[in-house]
Amino acid sequence: MEFYIVEFIYTPNPDEEEPIMLINTHIGLDDKGIAGIMGDIFQRELLELRKRGKKVVDVWINTVGGGVIDGQTMYGTITECNASNEIEVNTLNIGIAASTGGWVFQAGKKRVMLDYSSLMMHDPHGKGDDEGKEVFTNSIATMLASRANKSKEEVLSLMSKTTFMNADEAFKNGFCDEVKPCGYNDLAAVTNVMTDRWEAGNTILNLLLPTQEKTDDMSYKTIANFLKLNDEASETAVLKGVQELSNRAETAEKAKNDMEDEMKNLRAECDKLKNDYEDKDKKLKDMEDAVNKAKSDKEAAEKAQNEVDCQNMVKGFAEVGRIKNDADTIAKWTNTGLKVGKDELKTMLEDLPLNKQAPKIEFKNHAEKPKSMSAIMREKETANK
Numbered sequence: 001m002e003f004y005i006v007e008f009i010y011t012p013n014p015d016e017e018e019p020i021m022l023i024n025t026h027i028g029l030d031d032k033g034i035a036g037i038m039g040d041i042f043q044r045e046l047l048e049l050r051k052r053g054k055k056v057v058d059v060w061i062n063t064v065g066g067g068v069i070d071g072q073t074m075y076g077t078i079t080e081c082n083a084s085n086e087i088e089v090n091t092l093n094i095g096i097a098a099s100t101g102g103w104v105f106q107a108g109k110k111r112v113m114l115d116y117s118s119l120m121m122h123d124p125h126g127k128g129d130d131e132g133k134e135v136f137t138n139s140i141a142t143m144l145a146s147r148a149n150k151s152k153e154e155v156l157s158l159m160s161k162t163t164f165m166n167a168d169e170a171f172k173n174g175f176c177d178e179v180k181p182c183g184y185n186d187l188a189a190v191t192n193v194m195t196d197r198w199e200a201g202n203t204i205l206n207l208l209l210p211t212q213e214k215t216d217d218m219s220y221k222t223i224a225n226f227l228k229l230n231d232e233a234s235e236t237a238v239l240k241g242v243q244e245l246s247n248r249a250e251t252a253e254k255a256k257n258d259m260e261d262e263m264k265n266l267r268a269e270c271d272k273l274k275n276d277y278e279d280k281d282k283k284l285k286d287m288e289d290a291v292n293k294a295k296s297d298k299e300a301a302e303k304a305q306n307e308v309d310c311q312n313m314v315k316g317f318a319e320v321g322r323i324k325n326d327a328d329t330i331a332k333w334t335n336t337g338l339k340v341g342k343d344e345l346k347t348m349l350e351d352l353p354l355n356k357q358a359p360k361i362e363f364k365n366h367a368e369k370p371k372s373m374s375a376i377m378r379e380k381e382t383a384n385k
Contacts, residue, residue: 010037011045018056019049027074027100028067036066039073046077050087059091059108065099068124068136075143078107093117093167093176102175103143111147111176113167119175121155122162149174310337310345317349 008014011021026036049057059078065071078089091108098120105111105119113119121144124136137159138152145155150173167179314333318325323333337345 008045008048010042011049014045014049014052017054018058019054021046021049021057021059023059023061023063023074023101023104026064026066027104028070030066037063037070037074039067039070042070042074043077046081046089050081050084054087056088056090059089060094061091061097061101061105062093062095063098063101064096065101065120068100068140071100071104072139074104075107078104082107082109092180093119096120103140106143106147106175110178112178112180113170113176114180114182115167116182117167119165119170120163121159123159144175147174306342307334307338309342310334313337313342313346313349317352322349322352 010023011019013019021042023037023042028038029035046057078091081087081089088109089107090110090112091105093105093111093113094117095114096118097105097113098118099122102119102121121140124133124140137156141152141155141159144150144159145152148155150158165173165175167176170176171179311330311334314323314330314337317323317333318330323329333345333349336348340348
């Protein structure tokens, strides 16, 4: 099978089973017109790799960003290749994926950031009217939010204030799928490397002391080999190698101390946050207890007032003769009111017939008493005779 692209510019290993494409400088043309990673060339190379039957391509990114149009060409080509299911294009942030590089990074099937790498997003810059800038801004926000744990509006807010994220923050916010250790983030590993280099450097310096006999060619060759120099390396070259080794040891020691200081600061910050959380949690519980007590007191007061109101209502109806005016009857009706409510109690009492006894009439003498019907009949018979 013949292939028509003779030279791969951005792909150093196109014949490998899993080739790597590099975005290792600015994207598009810079302000001086110098070409960086051009979108059309990137597009043709990636499509050629797919044409050659490559199943996986890794795009390594370390760029400050650049032209939006070139970036859109790269982003669209990567996403469409992944959608075809013919090839898997992954992105790896090996330094910084800033501006255009940040949203090109989002196009990868799997987005991986090395633990020291970072991500940056901001509004697009450059000449043009406000309407054109708004179109580009919304387009970029859509690409950034496409697979993140953020809405388009949240991304627009992050862009407007130029936001940087480290690898852990990017993972937390959904802007990458995996954070990969670079191999030097372990304090123990840094300490071991530093110690090994110090011991090796100390051994070399001892061999170079004036009291040391220079006839020990084997030891001198061993030193040169350790420093990856040829056997005939000059003393100056060896001393330079030792100095470089010493400098790396100092750098490793500084890195170790910086990480220890950072860990102490993080522990202190965690302790403070923990204490603040405990204090606020206690205040919250105290407030909940106070609210519950107030609620309980209010319910008790309302219950007591309701009982008084029901009792007074029952007594009022007893006084007008609706019910018996005795303690047991008043107590029974009061309990009924507590069960059914004051309004229902009032209705029930008003529906009762009047139960008041007629007043007893006293007569002064027998003549004042009303005559019976039989007495009246007898009087009429006597008068007729």
